[in-house]
Amino acid sequence: MNCQLRWGGSLTLLKDRGMTEASRYATVKTTLKKGLVMNSQVKPGKLLINNEWCEAASGKRFDVINPATETKLTDCAEGDQVDIDRAVSAARKAFETGPWKKMAARERGRILNRVALLLDKHRQEIAELETLNNGKPIAETLHVDLTLAIETFEYYAGLADKIHGETIPVNGPFLNYTLREPAGVVGQIIPWNFPLLMAAWKLGPALATGCTVVLKPAEQTPLSALYLGNILMEAGLPAGVVNIVTGFGPTAGAALARHKDVDKIAFTGSTEIGKLVMKMASETNLKRVSLELGGKAPNIVFADSDLDAAVNGAMRGIFFNQGEVCCAGSRLFIEQSVHDEFLSKLKASTEKMIVGNPLDPKTQMGAQVSKEQFNKILGYIEQGKKEGASVVTGGAPAHPKGYFVKPTVLEGVTNQMTVAREEIFGPVVCAISFRDTTDLVRQANDTVYGLSAGIWTRDIGKAHRFARDIKAGTVWINCYNQFDAASPFGGFKESGFGRELGEHALELYTQVKSVWVALN
Ligand code: NAI
Ligand code: MG
Numbered sequence: 001m002n003c004q005l006r007w008g009g010s011l012t013l014l015k016d017r018g019m020t021e022a023s024r025y026a027t028v029k030t031t032l033k034k035g036l037v038m039n040s041q042v043k044p045g046k047l048l049i050n051n052e053w054c055e056a057a058s059g060k061r062f063d064v065i066n067p068a069t070e071t072k073l074t075d076c077a078e079g080d081q082v083d084i085d086r087a088v089s090a091a092r093k094a095f096e097t098g099p100w101k102k103m104a105a106r107e108r109g110r111i112l113n114r115v116a117l118l119l120d121k122h123r124q125e126i127a128e129l130e131t132l133n134n135g136k137p138i139a140e141t142l143h144v145d146l147t148l149a150i151e152t153f154e155y156y157a158g159l160a161d162k163i164h165g166e167t168i169p170v171n172g173p174f175l176n177y178t179l180r181e182p183a184g185v186v187g188q189i190i191p192w193n194f195p196l197l198m199a200a201w202k203l204g205p206a207l208a209t210g211c212t213v214v215l216k217p218a219e220q221t222p223l224s225a226l227y228l229g230n231i232l233m234e235a236g237l238p239a240g241v242v243n244i245v246t247g248f249g250p251t252a253g254a255a256l257a258r259h260k261d262v263d264k265i266a267f268t269g270s271t272e273i274g275k276l277v278m279k280m281a282s283e284t285n286l287k288r289v290s291l292e293l294g295g296k297a298p299n300i301v302f303a304d305s306d307l308d309a310a311v312n313g314a315m316r317g318i319f320f321n322q323g324e325v326c327c328a329g330s331r332l333f334i335e336q337s338v339h340d341e342f343l344s345k346l347k348a349s350t351e352k353m354i355v356g357n358p359l360d361p362k363t364q365m366g367a368q369v370s371k372e373q374f375n376k377i378l379g380y381i382e383q384g385k386k387e388g389a390s391v392v393t394g395g396a397p398a399h400p401k402g403y404f405v406k407p408t409v410l411e412g413v414t415n416q417m418t419v420a421r422e423e424i425f426g427p428v429v430c431a432i433s434f435r436d437t438t439d440l441v442r443q444a445n446d447t448v449y450g451l452s453a454g455i456w457t458r459d460i461g462k463a464h465r466f467a468r469d470i471k472a473g474t475v476w477i478n479c480y481n482q483f484d485a486a487s488p489f490g491g492f493k494e495s496g497f498g499r500e501l502g503e504h505a506l507e508l509y510t511q512v513k514s515v516w517v518a519l520n
Contacts, residue, residue, distance in 0.1 A: 042064075042073045042074040042129065042132065042223065043074065044061075044074050044075055044076065045064070045074065045075070045076035045077060045222055045223060045226045045246060046076075046077050046226075047077045047079050047083055047087070047243075047244065047245050047246060048226070048229040048242070048243055048244040049083070049086050049087045049090050049243045049245070050090040050094075050239045050240045050243065051233055051237075051238075051239040051240070052239075053229075054077075055077050056077040056078050056079045056080065056082075056083050056247070057080075057082040057083055057086070058078065058080060058082070060077075060078040060080075061075040061076060061077055061078055062075060062076060062078045062219065062247075062248070063075050064076055064133060064220075064221075064222060064223060065220075065370070066132050066133065066135075067134070067135035067367040067368060067369055067370060067371075067374075067402065067403045068132075068135050068357065068358050068359075068366060068367040068402045068403075068404075069401065069402055070371075070401060070402060070403070073132055073133060073223070074223070076222050076223075076226070076246045077246060077247075078246070078247050078248070078251075078252075079216075079245035079246055079247035079251075079252045080247055080248075080251040080252055080255065081251065081252075081255035083245050083247070083252070084214065084216075084245055084252055084255040084256050084259060085255070085259075087214045087243035087244075087245050088185060088187075088214055088243075088256075088259050088261050088262060089261070090239070090240040090243050091185045091186075091212040091213060091214050091240055091241075091243055092185050092212075092261055093240055094212045094238060094239060094240025094241050095182075095184055095185050095211070095212040095240075098212075098238050098239070098240055098241065099238050100210060100212060100237075100238050100241050101182060101210045103210075104161075105160045105161040105163065105208075105210075106160065106161040108160045108161075108207065108208065108210065109156075109157040109158065109159075109160035109161055109208070110157070111157075111207075111235050111236045111237060112153050112154075112156055112157035112160060112204065112207060112208060112235075113153070113154065113157040114234075114235035114236060115153045115157075115228075115231055115232060115235045115237075116150045116151075116153035116154045116157060118231040118234060118235055119146065119149060119150045119153065119228075119231060120146075120150050122227070122231070123142065123146045123150075124142070125227075126141075126146060126196065126224055126227055127141035127142040127145070127146050128141075128359065129223050129224055129227060130145060130146075130195060130196055130221075130223075130224045131358045131359055131366070132223075132358075132359070133195070133220075133221045133222075133223045133224065134192065134193075134195060134220075134221050134366075134369055135322070135358050135366045135367030135368060135369055135402075135403065136321055136322065136358060136366045137358050137360075137363040137364060137365065137366045138358060138359050138360070138361055138363070139361050139362075139363070139364075140320075140321065145194055145196055145197045146196070148197050148200070148483060148485065149196050149197045149199075149200035150200075151484075151485045152197070152200040152201055152204045152485040152501070153200060153203075153204055154485070155204065155485035155486060155501075156204035156205055156207065156208040156485075157208070159205075159208050159503065159506065160207075160208040160209075163180055163208065163209060163506055163510065164180060165177055165178035165179045165180050165512070165513075166178050168514075170516075173518065173519040173520045174516050174517060174518060174519060175516075175517040175519055176514065176515070176516050176517075177514075177515050177517075178512050178513060178514055178515070179512070179513040179515060180209075180506075180510045180511075180512055180513075181210075181510060181511055181512075181513055182209045182210035182211045182509060182510060182511075183206075183209070183211055183263050183264040183288060183508075183509050183510060183511055184211060184212075184263030184264065185211070185212055185213075185214070185261060185262050185263050185264075186206050186211045186212070186213050186214070186262070186263065186264045186265070186266065186509065187213075187214050187216070187256040187257065187259065187262045187264070187265045187266070187287075188202040188203070188206070188213055188214070188215045188216065188265075188266045188267075189216045189249075189253050189256060189257070189265070189266070189267045189268070189269065189277065190202060190215070190216070190217055190218060190225075190268055190269075191218050191268050191269045192218035192219075192220040192221040192324075192369050192370075193321060193324040193325060193326075193369070193425075194321070195217060195218065195221040195222075195223075195224045195225060196224040196225070196227075196228060198268055199215060199217065199224070199225050199228055201268075201489075201500050201501060201505075202215065202266055202268075202500075203215070203228075203242065204485070204505070205500075205505035205506055205508065205509050206266075206509045207237075207241070207242070208506070208509075209506060209509040209510050211264075211509050212240060212241050212242070213241065213242045213243065214243045214244075214245060214256055214262070215242060215243070215244045215245070216244075216245055216246075216247065216252050216253050216256055217244065217246055218269075219246070219247065219248050219249070220369050220370050221369065222246040225244055225246075226244060226246070228244075229242070229244050249273065253273075253277075254276075254280060257276075257277045257280035257281055257287075258280045258281075258283050258284055259284065260284040260285050261285075262285075262287055263287060263288065264287055264288040264289070264290075264508070264509070265277060265281050265287045265288070265289055265290075266289075266290045266498075266508065267289070267290070267291050267292070268291075268292040268293075268326075269293065270293065270294055270423075271293040271294045271423075271448075271449075271494050271495070271496075274291040274293040274496060277289065277291065278291065288508075289498075290490075290496070290497065290498025290500075290508045291491075291496035291497060291498065292326065292489070292490055292491060292495075292496045292498070292500060293326070293449075293451075293491060293494060293495050293496040294326055294423040294425075294449055294451070294494070294495060295326045295327050295328065295330075295423065295449045295450075295451030295452060295491070295495050296330055296331060296420070296421065296422070296423055296447045296448075296449045297317075297327055297328060297329050297330060297331065297449070297451060297452045297453050297454065297472065298329070298331045298333055298443075298444035298447075298453050298454070298470070299313070299314060299317045299318075299329030299330075299331065299332050299333070299453070299454035299455075299456075299480060300333040300440065300444065300453075300454065300455045300456065300466070301314065301332065301333065301334045301335060301338070301342060301456045302335050302437075302455070302456060302457040302459070302462070303335040303337045303338045304457055304458050304459055305456035305457050305458060305478070306456070306458070306478075307338060307341065307342055307345065308345070309456070309478065310342070310456035311342065311345045311346050311349055312349075313329075313454065313456060313476075313478070313479060313480045314329065314332055314346060314429065314480075315346070315349060315350065315353075315407075316480050316481050317329025317330075317332075317429075317454060317480040317481060318330060318332070318407075318427060318428070318429040319350075319353065319364075319365055319407050319427050320481050322365055322366060322367070322368055322369075322405070322426065322427050323377075323424065323425060323426040323427035323428060324368065324369060324373070324425050324426065325425075325481065326423075326451055326495070327451045327452035327474060327481065327489075328425075328481075329429070329452075329454050329480055329481075330423070330424060330428070330429060330430060331413075331415070331420055331430055331432060331444075331447075332429050332430060332431045332432065333432050333433075333434050333440065333443070333444065334431055334432070334433055334434070335433075335434060335435070335437075336433050336434060336435045339431075339433045343392055343409070343411060343431060346392070346409055346431075347392050347393045347409060350393050350394065350407045350409060351393055353365055353407050355398045355399075355404055355406065355407065356398070356399065356404070365404075365407060365427060366404075367402045367403045367404050368403040368404070368405055368426060369403070370403065371403060373403070373425065373426065374397075374403035374405060376424075376425070376426070377405050377424055377425070377426030377427075377428060378396075378397070378405065380418070380419055380422070380424045380426070380428060381395050381396075381408060381410070381419075381428060383418050383419060384410050384413065384417060384418070384419035384428075384430070387417045387418060387419070388412060388414075388417070389410040389411065389412050389413045389417060389419060389430070390410065390411055390412050391408065391409070391410060392409040392410065392411050392431070393406070393407070393408065393409050394406035394407050394408030394409060394427070394428075395408050395410075405426055405427055405428075406427075407427045408426075408427055408428040408429070409429050409431060410428060410429065410430050410431060411431045411433075412431075413430040413431060413432050414432065415432060415443050415446055417430070420432065421447065421448075423449070441466065441469045441470065444466075444470055445469075445470060445471050447493075448493060448494040449491070449493060449494055449495045450471045450472045450473065450491055450492030450493035450494070450495045451472060451473055451474065451490075451491045451492075451495035451496075452472050452473065452474040452475070452476070453466075453470045453472040453474070453475050453476070454475070454476040454477075454479075454480045455467075455475070455476075455477055455478075456478055457477075457478075463477045463478070464477075471492045471493060472491075472492055472495075473488075473489065473490045473491045473492055473495065473499070474489060483501075484501075485501055485502070486501070486502050487501060487502055488500070488501055488502040488504040488505070489501045489502075490504075
């Protein structure tokens, strides 16, 4: 069975890959006892330090909200610098003296495989938890977030025993070889838009290489990471290898970015905080840094494209995950000769979208993650109107309760307007008409960001020239928002640096040592 994503794409479920449930679970003997959700009763969250659940040293807690109902779901321990210190020392001890680094790489791979199996086993429960906390539709959490998170752990499970150095033919009577060693204690700060998936992207390669980790989930969405904490322990991860400290950015996050005993920091979030993290990373020591930040991707529709497919792709590009996607196709360039036809098709399809209860399997767009994001998006729509854009459809809240925004299309946008320059991070696409194709690449590149880009055309020469000339880490040709654990992802320019996923991510979490041996 193929799970059809609603804007035409498809993601293959694990079952399609020839695995029966029995074979997948063969190695899993026990079941989870401490799950966070039981029939949607969400339990309070604690910090995970050294494989023990504990309160923050301050005893403080913070509320976790369901953005679809604006009500409190539960609360979590509010970690700060003291708890980060405890977590970093646990990670340091586990790195220097624990079994993790010394373990056979294949055994580390087996543990990561068990994480994937356990995520799959609890797929429904975790998906519900994620949807309750983030507001995204259950159809997506089940078949996108969970599937991709599972595949990420499977992919790095397979890579764990394939990380090795090289021998180098140097001058003279010497043997020269390299060792590829784990980076050490790693701090990972993740955002709220794909809470579990971002944890998987970060943890998969870090654990495959033998690093130990302190993970700081976003304060809006800490719950799936805590559930994952249980799974990591059940899968057999030794104490201190992954520590999870929930809490706020300026306290817990900043303490991690500054910490003297952290060797590497990986951050996903806003460009504003990414720049700050880079600064903090050099305050007490000199951490290696990787940053995956904002975007303002051009999605370009040529008159010679399959227009219906392009309409679908434009929607997938901006309405997937309520537009809370760093690589969202938010600047929609449309060739003038098909502009009106394209927009009328886009308007008609957009107005058919089901926006509502995220737990309903039929729902196509859920709630924005927080009141802050909801207000920010509506503010940008007003700003767009003030600067001369007009609303083709949407432009307002979708329901009186909950942080729902109608899928919105703005037309008459120019590349200089605020809505075309700043990341809205919501379901708002800016349609920009173009006639002069010679100037198009310059316009598409005229942004501080460079995370991704899309192009819709039947002319393969044009498509590949664009792929070469655009300054972006990912280019989609006649498709949009495709992801795979094996394919690298990351930014050019102010969208950050470092590549996550694929073999490239191993570079983030390893360092190379050159060893010389005299042969005479
Ligand atoms: P943010 O960048 O403030 O938060 C992301 C993570 O960084 C969270 O875990 C947060 O606790 C942490 N953080 C915040 N301040 C910190 C600090 N001073 N030191 C260390 N860590 C810190 O993003 P926010 O405020 O939630 O969203 C604002 C905008 O950022 C969004 O509207 C969107 O434009 C962009 N964003 C981009 C994301 C992406 O995937 N590239 C993800 C989330 C937000
Ligand atoms: Mg912030």
